[in-house]
Amino acid sequence: MRRIASRLYDAMGKKQGSYESESMSKSRNDQNYTFWLREHPSALTSFVEMIHMAKGKQIIVFLDYDGTLSPIVSDPERAFMSVQMREAVRSVSKCFPTAIISGRSREKVHDFVKLNSVYYSGSHGMDTIGPAPKKNSYDKNYQKKTYDNEGNEFIVFQPAQDFLPAIKKMLTEVKERTRKIPGVAIEDNRFCVSVHYRHVKEKDYERVEEEVKLMLANYPDFHFTRGKKVLEIRPSIEWNKGDALKYLLETLGFHDSGDVLPVYIGDDRTDEDAFKVLRERGDGYPIIVSSAPKETMALYSLQSPSEVQTFLTRLSMWGIENAATTHR
Template sequence: MSDLARLLTRADDWLAGPGGILLMTDYDGTLTPIVDDPADAVLATRTREDLARLARSPRAGVAVISGRGLEDLRARVALDDVIYAGCHGLEIEGPNLAFRHPDALAQQAMVWAVGDVLVRRAPSVRGMRVEPKGLAVAVHYRHVAADEIRRVEIELARAISEQGGRLKIFHGSKVIEVLPQVAWTKGECAQWIQERLRARVPEPALWLYLGDDWTDEHAFEVLSGRALTIRVGDAVPASKAAYRLHDVSEVHQLLALLADGVTAESRA
């Protein structure tokens, strides 16, 4: 039996009972396919509808945890009842919820200063694009020639060094992210959300976490044994996730079943 079939069966069985559901999911590569330009990662109408049905249900909660900036993430999902966690969980907003990591806020000026320097230097490297996003800065190099990528790394290292060299670096898909140096990952973010939704989601609750990125591995590890941890995409031997879905289309199948289940229950 495939992991998709196992998850669909597990969820269907759960929905037959009275328990609640909390869905926590990444955005890029999980709700939407990975695309060359992050601006083109648009949420499908059906996916938004399924998330909306889940988020509106008194039986369920939905959180989207992403490396994107909080405002960008909120604009892309565009649902009022969803909890949004941007910059890998450093900033969180949702119904009656608001959080900015205090240690990250203390370093925000340093992150912004690095971003300002990189914006000024970006024209010197053809194809380099700098994206300020609240508590972080993303440096995109997808359109930089292979023999010029080293220059991107040099400019980034120089900018950070000029500000004291105490920031965190994440390497993603053709992007390098600069974040505050704090002991906080998507794992701690998921725990924070879980603890605050316990009173809202009926117990016992089925917890699910979906993600495709190495930064999601922190959440897989923290939630091991307490949630259905689901990696999306290619198999990674060292992954801490208990399940794997092959692609975004399989994620959509799972979301549809969950949304249909809570909708049917609310109409009963």
């Protein structure tokens, strides 16, 4: 019988032991995730406990876009959010101040989201539109006033403005350097350049990174960070998603307030800067979107954008029922 079973496994292109190995590997991964969930429990199962701390406080919602409001897709130009997700974001923004902080350019995120009830911060926080500050400790040379169709005043803050000429040069150069590597896609995100390699053969990954490094040798004021199958070329200034979060809290009048409860939901390494800010503040809820264990500063977790949608819907329903903690 053992020889017959072995021949059956061989005929299917597998050795008997490989099935046992795959099963054991899956079991270990499941076990690791179970342990990880103890440290980063689901924000859905913990919702009642979390929201108990919100009573009497102003909730402010911060959201990443890719992998949080939309699924990660092979073509970054088609990272569309669902109609249901848009409605969930719309609903939560009617209850609480809401901002989307993304590595994408601010204009691209707005085109994807199509909501005027939220604030937008693009290029990893280097291009932020927010309310006219109630308190303003930031360099006014990088701020300009703008108005919506109803005459409401907003402030656009762009701390990396001086780097735009160099970014335009790099955009042209990196396209030329990588044009012979099949599958590379270059995205102009205004204050940063995204080099996508999701469609690049694995053997060429190092080649992509090497070309980026060689180019940056001529641009000492820039560096790159890694995301999900993307290299992000950014100015080397002390500014990231965590700084954007702090800036928006200040412009909303809550930077030094003990009556605020920020919620930040994101899935990528760049979101860790915002998680760190909330951990250092000692208030608020950093929430990681992940279905696998990973090192993170987040306190809670959600498995997927669909769970993010459910969480936002529950939060907005709670906000409607508790109007005292909604927009002030």
